[in-house]
Structures are given as structure tokens and as C-alpha cells.
Amino acid sequence: MQVDWSIIPGFIPQLIEGAKVTIYITVLGLIGGIIIGLIAGLMRAYGGKIINAIAFTYIELIRGTPIVVQVMFLYFALPVLANIRIDPMSAAILAIMVNAGAYIAEIVRGAFLSISKGLTEAGLAIGMPHWKVLVYIVGPLAFRRLIPPLGNQFIVSLKDTSLFIVIGVGELTRTGQEIMAANFRAVEIWTAVAICYLILTGTMTIALRFIEKRMRIL
Amino acid sequence: MSFIEFRKTLKKFGELTVLQDVDLSIDQGEVVVLVGPSGSGKSTLLRCINGLETISGGDLIVDGLSVKGGNRQLREIRQEAGMVFQQFNLFPQMTALQNVALGPRKVRGVAKAEAMRQAEDMLAKVGLSDKGGHYPSELSGGQQQRVAIARALAVKPKVMLFDEPTSALDPELKQEVLNVMLQLAKEGMTMVVVTHEMSFAKQVGTRLIFMEHGKIAVDGNPRDVIDNPPNPRMKDFLSHVE
Numbered sequence: 127m128q129v130d131w132s133i134i135p136g137f138i139p140q141l142i143e144g145a146k147v148t149i150y151i152t153v154l155g156l157i158g159g160i161i162i163g164l165i166a167g168l169m170r171a172y173g174g175k176i177i178n179a180i181a182f183t184y185i186e187l188i189r190g191t192p193i194v195v196q197v198m199f200l201y202f203a204l205p206v207l208a209n210i211r212i213d214p215m216s217a218a219i220l221a222i223m224v225n226a227g228a229y230i231a232e233i234v235r236g237a238f239l240s241i242s243k244g245l246t247e248a249g250l251a252i253g254m255p256h257w258k259v260l261v262y263i264v265g266p267l268a269f270r271r272l273i274p275p276l277g278n279q280f281i282v283s284l285k286d287t288s289l290f291i292v293i294g295v296g297e298l299t300r301t302g303q304e305i306m307a308a309n310f311r312a313v314e315i316w317t318a319v320a321i322c323y324l325i326l327t328g329t330m331t332i333a334l335r336f337i338e339k340r341m342r343i344l
Numbered sequence: 345m346s347f348i349e350f351r352k353t354l355k356k357f358g359e360l361t362v363l364q365d366v367d368l369s370i371d372q373g374e375v376v377v378l379v380g381p382s383g384s385g386k387s388t389l390l391r392c393i394n395g396l397e398t399i400s401g402g403d404l405i406v407d408g409l410s411v412k413g414g415n416r417q418l419r420e421i422r423q424e425a426g427m428v429f430q431q432f433n434l435f436p437q438m439t440a441l442q443n444v445a446l447g448p449r450k451v452r453g454v455a456k457a458e459a460m461r462q463a464e465d466m467l468a469k470v471g472l473s474d475k476g477g478h479y480p481s482e483l484s485g486g487q488q489q490r491v492a493i494a495r496a497l498a499v500k501p502k503v504m505l506f507d508e509p510t511s512a513l514d515p516e517l518k519q520e521v522l523n524v525m526l527q528l529a530k531e532g533m534t535m536v537v538v539t540h541e542m543s544f545a546k547q548v549g550t551r552l553i554f555m556e557h558g559k560i561a562v563d564g565n566p567r568d569v570i571d572n573p574p575n576p577r578m579k580d581f582l583s584h585v586e
């Protein structure tokens with residue numbers, strides 16, 4: 127079979143639809159993941175024994191299991207266990223939230239704990255309550271250190287969405303699969319899909335570089 | 345009652361006893377200089393006063409408030425006891441002015457414009473009126489430490505605690521910080537100072553305390569006890585710092 131690149135333009139609208147779904151899952155999943163990660167990370171960094179143990183258990187459960195198993199659990203096991211029924215799209219978004227949340231928690235914890243203890247003490251010593259020290263002093267400094275590893279996690283999560291092919295979400299990879307099934311143009315289709323992913327991750331990388339540059343890393 | 349009262353204060357780190365039933369009273373207007381060998385508990389004693397370390401036994405009263413009285417009370421004590429650290433600990437993402445204004449704004453509830461104006465006065469007091477817009481990384485060690493002093497003063501404390509404020513500085517920068525401290529002492533500020541600068545102790549110290557193994561071994565007039573150490577180990581110690 128001859129490789130024929132000229133067939134690709136015809137599939138672009140379909141690929142764009144798939145990419146939209148991928149972006150949708152990634153963006154919503156990461157917004158949730160950041161919130162969960164922030165909470166769990168601060169619980170790890172500053173919580174007492176019990177609070178810390180709760181966050182630790184969550185993080186280890188997620189980091190110790192593959193994301194495919196996690197989404198299968200959400201989609202197939204949760205309805206049986208708790209009678210909670212969710213559609214594939216919600217399961218996908220939820221999986222990214224819970225999965226990225228665990229990794230982001232460790233990033234958040236590391237960034238906050240990397241800020242010199244002396245600065246916290248200086249804030250406490252002028253009479254600020256601990257939460258204000260975190261909000262006005264440690265937080266802004268930790269945020270700068272958060273950006274590079276966070277960017278990394280964003281890219282990982284974006285690519286993880288391709289695994290949701292297992293529950294039939296119509297994202298980019300699944301779209302490629304469907305086109306493939308109709309015409310068997312493997313080389314052309316998978317090259318095009320790969321390029322779509324590269325455009326998405328590349329855009330993310332450039333955006334993060336830009337933010338990093340604008341912020342003085344202290 | 346004295347302004348600061350250690351009452352059989354005990355401090356342990358795990359099994360290690362760092363302060364052993366310390367009894368010590370400090371009145372307003374005193375300039376107490378704390379000396380002693382490394383590990384004798386000087387920093388710990390200072391840090392118990394503003395609750396950066398939690399005491400393990402006995403009590404410690406600052407301006408009528410016990411350091412064991414809970415978070416709210418501890419914050420009140422910290423507003424009355426400013427602290428200056430060996431490593432300056434300026435907030436690196438803020439300019440000198442912002443560093444100084446943060447306490448009044450977030451602790452005393454002063455409006456931003458007013459806090460910035462007060463901060464300018466404070467910086468002028470430590471001789472840095474032209475450095476307000478500089479970030480800590482753009483200042484010399486001596487300048488950073490003077491900003492740190494201004495930051496502590498801005499909260500309007502009744503006592504200033506200094507933990508080796510000049511130890512991290514090159515010799516030629518020590519004096520500019522010492523001068524600010526001398527000025528403060530002359531204005532009548534109550535001060536507790538851990539330092540090896542015996543000239544400072546002699547010039548403005550009203551009291552010199554030599555610590556050893558978590559206990560107060562010598563407590564007297566600086567000029568007397570520096571020239572005639574009543575304790576052989578203090579004599580030995582002084583011969584090393586001078």
C-alpha cells in the first residue's frame with residue numbers, strides 16, 4: 127500500500143473535533159487536579175498526624191496504580207459498589223482530576239517545604255498568623271518553584287487522556303482509531319494524530335516558558 | 345512584675361535539655377547581652393520569649409502574657425517582641441519598603457498608603473531612605489540586616505530580640521548594624537541581644553548574662569564581668585571571642 131499524505135486534509139475536521147474533546151477533558155481535569163493537589167499538598171506539608179496520613183494514603187493509592195485502572199474503576203466498579211452511575215466523559219474528567227491531584231500534591235508539598243524555614247519564622251515573629259504567612263510570604267515564593275514541575279504534569283495529564291480510549295471517550299486517539307478502522311491508512315492517520323498532540327503539548331510548553339520568564343525565579 | 349519573666353523555664357528537644365529551670369527577670373529599658381559557648385542555649389532562650397520555640401515546663405511571661413496562653417496570646421506577644429535573625433530572613437519577593445510595611449498592614453491593620461509612609465520613616469531611621477525600592481538581593485548584608493531591624497520596629501514592639509545580628513556579616517559591615525543598635529539602646533528600647541561584640545556590651549549593655557549548658561552561669565554588669573570574669577570558663581570564653 128502506498129503512503130498518500132494527500133488524504134489527511136479530508137480528516138482534519140474530525141481530528142479537530144477529537145482534539146477539542148482532549149482539551150476539554152484536560153482543562154477541566156487539571157482545574158480540579160490543581161484544587162485537589164493544593165489541598166492535599168498543604169495537608170501533607172502542614173497537617174497534623176491524621177490529616178497528613180489521609181493525604182498520604184490518597185497520594186500513594188493513586189501513584190501506585192495505573193490511570194487506566196483508575197478510570198476503569200470509576201466507570202465500571204463505582205456503579206456496582208456505590209450505585210453511582212457516570213458517563214464516560216465525566217469518568218475521564220474525574221480520573222484526570224484525581225490522578226493529577228495526587229502528583230500535584232507532591233509538587234505543592236515540595237515547593238512549600240523548599241522555602242526556607244527562616245522566612246516563615248520571620249513572618250510569625252512580626253505577629254502574623256500562620257495562614258497569613260502562607261498566603262503572603264511562603265505561597266508566592268512556592269508558586270514560582272511550582273511552575274516548572276507543574277508544567278510537566280500538565281503535559282503528562284494531556285497525554286494520559288489518550289488512555290480513555292478504553293472507556294470509549296471520543297478524544298483525539300479514539301478519533302484516530304475510528305478513522306483508521308474505516309480506511310486502514312495507519313501511517314498517515316497516526317502521523318497526523320501525533321502531530322496534533324505535538325501541537326497541543328508544544329503550545330503548553332511555550333506558554334509555560336513565557337510565564338516562567340515573566341516571573342523572576344527567586 | 346517584670347516585663348519578661350522566666351519562671352523555672354524548661355526547654356527540651358526530645359531527650360536533650362536545652363534550658364534547665366531558668367529563672368530570669370528583665371525590666372523595661374534594660375539592654376541584656378547574652379553570651380556563651382555554642383550550644384549553651386542562647387538562641388533557644390531568645391526564641392522561647394516570642395514563642396518560636398514552645399517551652400516544655402515552667403512558665404514564661406511577657407508583658408503579663410504567658411507564652412502558654414494559646415495562639416492569639418502568642419501573636420500579641422510577638423507584636424510586642426520584635427526579632428532580628430542572624431540570616432536576616434528578608435522576604436525576597438518584596439522590596440525593602442514592602443518588607444517593612446508588611447507587618448503594619450497584615451498585623452496592625454494599617455492601610456497600605458499609611459503603612460508605606462511609616463515604612464519610609466523606618467528606613468530613614470536605619471539610614472536607608474534611598475533603598476526603599478530595592479529588593480533584598482540588591483542590598484549588601486549590612487543593608488539587609490538594617491532593613492530587617494526596620495521591619496521588626498515597624499510593628500512597634502516594646503522589646504527587641506537580636507540573635508547574633510552581625511555574625512553573618514563581613515567585618516567592615518558589622519559596624520553599620522551595630523550603630524543602629526546602639527542608637528536604639530540610647531533611645532531606651534528594651535533589648536535582649538545574643539552577640540560576641542563585647543564593645544557593644546560595654547557601651548550600652550546594662551546587663552551581661554553568660555550561659556552554660558542551659559543555665560545562667562553569670563549575670564552582672566557588663567563592664568565588671570567582662571574585665572573580671574567571675575567564672576573561669578567565662579574567662580576562657582571571652583579570651584576566644586576577643
Ligand SMILES: Nc1ncnc2c1ncn2[C@@H]1O[C@H](COP(=O)(O)OP(=O)(O)OP(=O)(O)O)[C@@H](O)[C@H]1O
Pocket residue numbers: 357360362380381382383384385386387388389
Ligand atoms: N530544633 C532543634 N531540634 C533539636 N535540637 C535543637 C534544636 N534547636 C537547637 N537544638 C539544640 O539545642 C542546643 C542549644 O541550641 P541553641 O541554638 O540554643 O544554642 P546557642 O547557644 O544559640 O548556640 P550557637 O552559639 O551555636 O548559636 C544545641 O545542642 C542544639 O543542637
Ligand SMILES: [Mg+2]
Pocket residue numbers: 386387388507
Ligand atoms: Mg544561636
